Amino acid sequence: MADTVAFRLLVDDDVDAAAGLAVDEALMAGCARDADPPRPTLRLYTYRSHSALVGRYQSLAGELDLDRCRETGTGVGRRPTGGGAIVMGRDQLGVALIVPAPPRPPRQLLRELSAGVLAGLAGLGVPAEFGGKNDLLVNGRKIAGLGMYTDGSGAVLFHASVLADLDIDFMLQVLNIPAAKLARHGASAVAQRVTTVTRETGQRHSGAGIRSAIADGFTETLGVRLERGELTSAETAEAERLIHTRYADPEWLYPKAAAPDGTGTARFRSPDGPVRVFVAAQGSLIKSVLFTGDFTAPPDALTRLESTLRWQRLDPAAVERAVRESTGGTGTDGWHSPAEVVTAVLTAGARALEHATAHPHRATGSCYFPDTPSRDAE
Amino acid sequence: MTSENTLHNDELLVAGFPVRSDRYYDRDNHVWLLPMPDGRVRIGLDALNVETTGTLAGLGFLPVGSVLRRGGTYGSLEAAKYVGPLLTPISGIFAAGNEAVLAEPGLVTADPYGAGWLAELEPTDFDAELPLLLHTEAELRSWFSATVTDYRSRGLIAE
Numbered sequence: 001m002a003d004t005v006a007f008r009l010l011v012d013d014d015v016d017a018a019a020g021l022a023v024d025e026a027l028m029a030g031c032a033r034d035a036d037p038p039r040p041t042l043r044l045y046t047y048r049s050h051s052a053l054v055g056r057y058q059s060l061a062g063e064l065d066l067d068r069c070r071e072t073g074t075g076v077g078r079r080p081t082g083g084g085a086i087v088m089g090r091d092q093l094g095v096a097l098i099v100p101a102p103p104r105p106p107r108q109l110l111r112e113l114s115a116g117v118l119a120g121l122a123g124l125g126v127p128a129e130f131g132g133k134n135d136l137l138v139n140g141r142k143i144a145g146l147g148m149y150t151d152g153s154g155a156v157l158f159h160a161s162v163l164a165d166l167d168i169d170f171m172l173q174v175l176n177i178p179a180a181k182l183a184r185h186g187a188s189a190v191a192q193r194v195t196t197v198t199r200e201t202g203q204r205h206s207g208a209g210i211r212s213a214i215a216d217g218f219t220e221t222l223g224v225r226l227e228r229g230e231l232t233s234a235e236t237a238e239a240e241r242l243i244h245t246r247y248a249d250p251e252w253l254y255p256k257a258a259a260p261d262g263t264g265t266a267r268f269r270s271p272d273g274p275v276r277v278f279v280a281a282q283g284s285l286i287k288s289v290l291f292t293g294d295f296t297a298p299p300d301a302l303t304r305l306e307s308t309l310r311w312q313r314l315d316p317a318a319v320e321r322a323v324r325e326s327t328g329g330t331g332t333d334g335w336h337s338p339a340e341v342v343t344a345v346l347t348a349g350a351r352a353l354e355h356a357t358a359h360p361h362r363a364t365g366s367c368y369f370p371d372t373p374s375r376d377a378e
Numbered sequence: 379m380t381s382e383n384t385l386h387n388d389e390l391l392v393a394g395f396p397v398r399s400d401r402y403y404d405r406d407n408h409v410w411l412l413p414m415p416d417g418r419v420r421i422g423l424d425a426l427n428v429e430t431t432g433t434l435a436g437l438g439f440l441p442v443g444s445v446l447r448r449g450g451t452y453g454s455l456e457a458a459k460y461v462g463p464l465l466t467p468i469s470g471i472f473a474a475g476n477e478a479v480l481a482e483p484g485l486v487t488a489d490p491y492g493a494g495w496l497a498e499l500e501p502t503d504f505d506a507e508l509p510l511l512l513h514t515e516a517e518l519r520s521w522f523s524a525t526v527t528d529y530r531s532r533g534l535i536a537e
Contacts, residue, residue: 056454056461057436082435082456105430105534106460134459145459152451152463255438283482285433311433311458313484 007222008229009215010043013208014090017051017077022242024096024157025080025149026235031100033154042116042218042226043096046207049089051075052174055082055147060253065176074174078253081147081159083134084288085175091165091196093207093214101156110134110148113158117144120217121162124210126200132307136160140303141195162214163196164205189290192297264351268337268344272299277341279348284314286349301327305341314349316342386491390518393526395425397518398491402511404467405521410491411467411511414498418473421466422495423486426525429535432457434483437464439475439497446470448507452497455483468507470499 015023023043030039052074054063060076063085069076074087088094097113104112111130118136121128121143128144131137136144147159168190171177177190197205219226231239246252263280275293279286289309291302298306305326312318323338323345388400397403401412408427412420423431439453446452451463452472475497479485486494501507512521529535 055435055456055459057438057456080461082459082461106462107430107432107458108532108534110458110460148460150460150462151454152449152465282436284484285435287435311435313433313487 005040005224006227007218007224008039008041009226010041010045010229010231011211012043012045014048015045016048017053017075017088018243018247019239020045020047020051020088020094021053021077021079022239022247023231023235024098024159025151025242025246026231026239027096027098028151028153028155028157029238030235031098031155033100035100035155038100040099040224041097041229042215043094043098044211044214045094045096046090046092047088047094048075049091050170050174051077051088052085053077053079053088054085055079056149057082058085063176065174068173072170072174076253077247079147079159080149080151080157082149083145083147086145086161087166087171087174088161090207091163091167091205093162093164093210095158095160095162095214097158097218099156099158101150101154106148106150107134109156110146110158113148113156114144114146114160115221116218117146117160117162117214118217119221120210120214121197123213123216124197124201124205126197133310136162138195138200140300141193143195143197143200162207162210163194164207164210165196165198166194168194189292189298193303262352262354264348264354266344266347266351268340270299275302275344277344277348279314279345279352281314281349281352284353286310286312286314289345309345314346314353316346319345319349390515392519392522395429395522395526396491397424397522399515399518401491402467402508402513403518403521404465405512407465407467408525409465409467412495417500418498419468419470419501419504420495420498421468423490424522425490426522426529426535428487428490428494430529431455434486437479437483437486437496439464439480440472442472442474444472445502446472446499448503448510452499464496466497466499467511468499468501469503470501472497473500474498 027041052064052069054060056079064076095117114130118128126138128136128138134146135142144160144162149157168187172187197210215226265276265278267274267276273294275291278290280288286309289306291298308322308326312322319342323342327338388398390397390399401410403410408424410422410424414420435456437453437455446466446469448469450466452466453464454461455464476495479494512518
């Protein structure tokens with residue numbers, strides 16, 4: 001045991017959006033190439049209820065209902081990591097793992113570093129797996145979002161947000177997810193695609209309440225021992241600096257949008273009745289897709305297709321390929337005409353691009369839910 | 379959408395990937411550099427880098443005028459929830475980011491050697507640093523095919 005590598009464990013709760021993110025980045029200096037010795041750190045923390053955080057290249061105005069955030073005292077922030085908008089608070093555990101970057105491609109590394117979260121969830125009796133677009137899923141439902149950031153210094157910051165519990169109605173208030181707000185069964189559509197430790201175990205859990213299990217998961221998968229520690233004075237000073245120069249800086253929070261976002265929708269027929277597809281696009285890239293209809297649970301093929309279409313280009317070949325892969329050519333999951341689905345997705349996408357030009361700031365996707373109509377909402 | 383990546387005179391096909399022999403390559407980061415007639419250098423990602431990065435969700439650049447050292451960061455890109463640095467293969471002053479790829483990151487994937495270029499620098503130590511990059515056809519073939527073989531053996535790219 002004496003030979004086991006020690007990682008510092010930091011624990012804090014009720015942090016503000018800017019401070020929470022600034023501390024994570026400040027910890028990276030301890031794992032830069034010139035850090036001697038390196039100081040790998042696992043930080044397991046909760047945000048103040050509530051904080052809404054968008055991904056690195058998302059638009060705050062597009063993803064968040066900023067008026068509602070103000071009314072509800074919800075803090076806002078932009079993560080250094082990629083991915084979609086999330087709501088964090090006492091019911092979600094923030095995971096930040098900072099280590100010297102191993103010489104591996106990012107996609108492989110993200111998967112490796114998520115193993116600690118999976119092991120932690122398993123310890124709670126929740127059998128999650130890596131899947132979708134780099135998410136952690138339980139029976140196809142998302143239970144944790146992942147993200148990663150490297151800055152060229154030699155350190156890597158791995159992020160996970162683990163849903164101990166989730167107030168879906170509140171999330172729908174502060175995130176711009178018009179599809180869910182406007183579709184007839186919006187909240188249940190979210191509930192069909194997301195799950196929580198509370199829901200999976202039948203016992204109420206909070207973010208802080210699952211902390212020790214997640215810590216154990218990292219101890220097991222990293223083969224290290226965790227030693228409770230504190231920030232150094234240099235890290236505290238760097239975090240303060242980053243709050244002012246970055247995470248609370250309007251230029252970081254509200255940069256000029258690069259590619260315009262837009263959303264559009266179209267319908268197609270299925271044996272289970274009419275299905276509506278919502279597509280959110282940025283430039284010609286599909287940011288997210290949502291299928292809604294009068295089903296108690298979305299057909300598996302459509303759920304797979306939502307995931308497969310994310311981050312694909314909006315062109316017929318890519319959409320046809322995704323539809324083919326997701327249906328497996330069987331046509332048994334609720335609809336029988338792939339061509340009609342392809343046409344509907346492309347039509348919704350074309351409307352999204354049209355809309356992008358007219359309204360440059362539209363929602364592009366929550367981490368826990370795809371998006372977003374702008375017209376023809378049910 | 380342009381497609382300069384077809385039928386280009388200087389194009390080699392190495393292990394199934396196009397490599398342009400008219401430019402210089404950073405061995406470690408799979409970044410190309412092309413000297414421009416006005417003395418600037420243009421930089422971008424090579425085809426293998428694009429393949430392993432995946433679909434780009436967004437990217438951003440440092441302000442024009444930023445002073446960069448070889449291996450330093452001139453911006454960042456996001457793909458599959460990962461945000462990583464864009465690293466320069468040469469020291470210089472950041473002169474321009476490609477506005478077209480900011481508006482349409484998919485250009486980088488569609489045409490990495492052409493319309494999907496990323497940035498231009500005014501090099502500050504060109505003569506000393508250029509020899510550190512790979513350029514001859516033999517060097518490019520050997521380096522690129524070895525990397526592709528390694529990536530395939532590790533399952534990082536498809537067979």
